[in-house]
Amino acid sequence: MFFRAYGYGLKRCAREKYLMFWNILFPIILGTLFKVSFGDMNEREFMFQQIPVAYVEEEQSQQEFETLLTELEEENQLVKVQKVSGEEAKKLLREEEVKGIFWNGSSITLTVTEEGMDTSILKSIQEQYEKTVGAFSEIAAEHPENLQMVAGNIAKQWNYLKENSITNRNMDMMSDYFYALIAMNCLYGCFSGVNCAVAFKANLSALGARRVVASTNRFVILLADICAKITAQFFCTVFGAMYLKYALKVNLGDETVRILLMILIGSAIGVMTGVFVGSIGKIKESVREGLCIGVTMIECFLAGLMASGMYQLVETYAPVINRINPASLIVKAMYSLNIYDTYTRYNQCMLGLLAITVILCIGSYLMVRRERYASI
């Protein structure tokens, strides 16, 4: 009985073309977009974009600073220097053609318009220079004999730090976005979940009535339907994840089985969220869908789909949200799988996800268990 209803449920899912279409299109579009826009950006590029800067030479200018800038421009590709007059520099800055102006006079001054990442980098260039010069002049004054050696050693550019890793697995900075994308894809199951619940309630649809009057326990039917939706959502999401992994070459790690398991629970949560929302009293279907999308969006936002670093922010201010937000848990589960060589944290996330699923199941059950309706 169950399996037949399940089979038909699957068939119906497969034929809901539009739903499937958007479900599959979603990771493809957004994934491709992420990848193309930011994918080839590694840490270095992220930190050091060539920053346009104006350079004005004044009296008593320091030759070393100009050399430093040229070096930074040509070798490190950190800045893009325009050598101009003072007036012109100000004009460029106002028009936002440059991010700052270096005035090279008896001392180095930096002029900027706003605070920001670029400004900070410019500031650190200036500081670095001044500190090095400061140190130099101190040494020159007190131990002139060693100046040669000092200068020689600066050029060496040591790697003072031996980079250890808590894991031998690698991860690039964009991964969080892709994880959040997978989370969102899982949670998209909420739409079919709503359909499922609405088609089940006899007071909401004729189909529901017909199934309620049948001689099979209606919860068997409902369960079969839900399982079918979860299966469909699971395959959609797996497809999306495969697209990310094989077409876009996103590093999702090698823990395939565990990732699949997580996607399965994620899809279950997605569908159950929909079922839960669909079971709430008597409200319009459009409101139900609105609620679904709203809840899903906020969950994904908090998990960092739209702004990276959101997870940490939440962790600092309201860590409890990260423990109960399914999107965060999915992101975190993927993250832990790829970072750590033990499964403790992954298992914790999975337990959290399972708990949410169970709560949603119980909640929905409590709402639909009523068997007779006051009106149809």
Next chain:
Amino acid sequence: MAEKVVEIENLVKRYKELVALDHLNLTVEKGEIFGLLGPNGSGKTTAISCILALLNFDKGSVKVFGEEIQPDSYRIKQQIGVVLQNVAVFEDLTVQENIDYFCGLYIKDKTERKKCVEEAITFAGLEDFRKFLPKKLSGGLLRRLNIACGIAHKPKLIILDEPTVAVDPQSRNRILEGIQKLNREGATIIYTSHYMEEVEQICSRIAILDKGRCVASGTKEELKAMIKTGEKIHMEVMELTPEQLEEIQSLQHVYQLTYDKGMLEIRCSGGKHNLVRILDYFQQKEISFGRVYTELPTLNDVFLEITGKELRDLAEG
């Protein structure tokens, strides 16, 4: 005495202020085709929903096959087939899949189910449309599919709630014949409709609901006997004077008279020799007349007379 399949006693159902069922009493006996008539909003669908344990009700009892029906009375539900007013099929499943799905909710055995599905398809004449999706079907076919889904598991009690709404005469005939066939095969049938001819044609017993109460019930003959009109006599007569009309009106058993464009319609209450008496009068007065024919009252007359002619509110139960 025949076995009672459905027994409704003193059923009361309120929707807030509106009383949908007001101490309704009904019994349906085994082997009947039981017609449930009533204007829109008279409580037919509500009554059916109560029989199916879909609705809770305020008072009274509903017994099906001798037992109080509960939402989990799966053993009883196994015996019931339902065709609801609104078409309830899956948009994304084909004709055959739909029937199989619903049949499968009742019958677990695979081979038996296969047989049932086949029979239901033949029954509804959907052989050529097995692989069609419901949205590709015409109105009549869709209704037939709706019915096939409800009866595929060979229930002993079949409830049909206006199964022929918006269906062409061919499809309707097929549906009605099918229902009679199911009845001959042993199923008890509860049938609601607005089409009096249908009910008159197939139902062995009829109940008329109005404002949530059963205002009349019995065989169609019994019902017809209940109303004033015994027969209607139509005559083609040229030129009748008002005095003559008055005289006809005063004849025994005549209670209503209309005369328009040479056609005289006389309604007589029950009684014998109405026609003879009227013809006697015409002969006596030497009024020439053309065609004469009489009509027995139809169910339509019964219905209108019992429930009144004013328009019903549109709130469907």
Next chain:
Amino acid sequence: MQVFKAFFKILNKNKTAMIVYMVIYLALTFVLSSNGQKNDTSDFSKVCMEIGVENQDNGKLGEALVAYLEKENEIKDIPKEREDLLDAMYYRDIQYVLIIPEDFTEKFLAGEREEVLEGTAVPGNNTAYLAKMEIDEFLQKLGMYIDGGYEPEQAAQKTLDNMEKESKVEFLSVEDSGTKPAAAYFFDYIPYIFLCIMMVSLSCVLIIFNEKNLDARNRCSSMSFFQRNLQMVLGSLGIMLLEYGVFMLVAWIMYPNYMGSFRGILSMGNALAFMLVCLSIAFLAGRQAKDDAQLNMAANVIGLAFSFLGGVFVPIDLMNKGMQKVAKFVPSYWYVSSNNSIWKIKSLSEAGDIYRNWLIMLAFAIAVFAIALMMNRLKARKS
């Protein structure tokens, strides 16, 4: 004006849905904008990190390094158990782990400076990079002083003093100290919010008109194709103004000062121009869609894609050059571009580019409308 009237009657029936959408998206706006504010205030140079340090050094230099790091960061002990350490890093209690080996001072003085320390970063966390930079910087200066011939203690002290020095940064104009007003954050995320809310709310009504029988019935009427569509556009416009009004009202209540200034007016204009684009997109989608769920998903995909591409969530200059060019074909790009300059300009005379962006958005809106009408026409012919 039958269609127009019907539009609002249907809208009235769907008002709960509308209110739900409004509340959800307003909430989202506030969450997003508060996040934007926090992100910016935690400026890159002043980030305070939690650094786990284990100092096994026998000499003095390790201490100096710790003392230096302590100034800007929080120094924590490293948990003994590996699992605990993993946990700490997982929950970001510790963002960087630094181990100073016992022979650090020895090696450093001897001039062996390659990989004298061990550092572990939390993967995928960019702040760790900053920790590395700070350490590098300090050691470089320390190396200079050591090489310069100072005693270790002296060198350490000198380095600490040297690092103390702050260089002066001037801001071009004093009145614009460069802080973005809170209200500007509110407008930052409008493109995403407006697109979604327009799509979902318009769909409620348009889908009803799309229903096969109703559509056919409407087409049978004596009203011309153009008139019917015009009324629908007007109806949509009404919904748009309603929603726009609510958002602007909220903005006025939250930020009366900003909204009262000419910048507020520009921001409102900018939002209105973008809202028109949203309206046209929603109209196009709403007339084609078959059911709500589909439209909701489409709204999300389109909304997110446009917003990412237009630089709503991630600054456009972080994208690669090619994408930046593509972004110009997305209306949100123009919105963001105006939005970023509105709070910087000092008078309306500088707003030339902003007006140009409005015109571009308007052109987008008209183009999409034209496509929508064309598709409706084709649909009407086909069936």
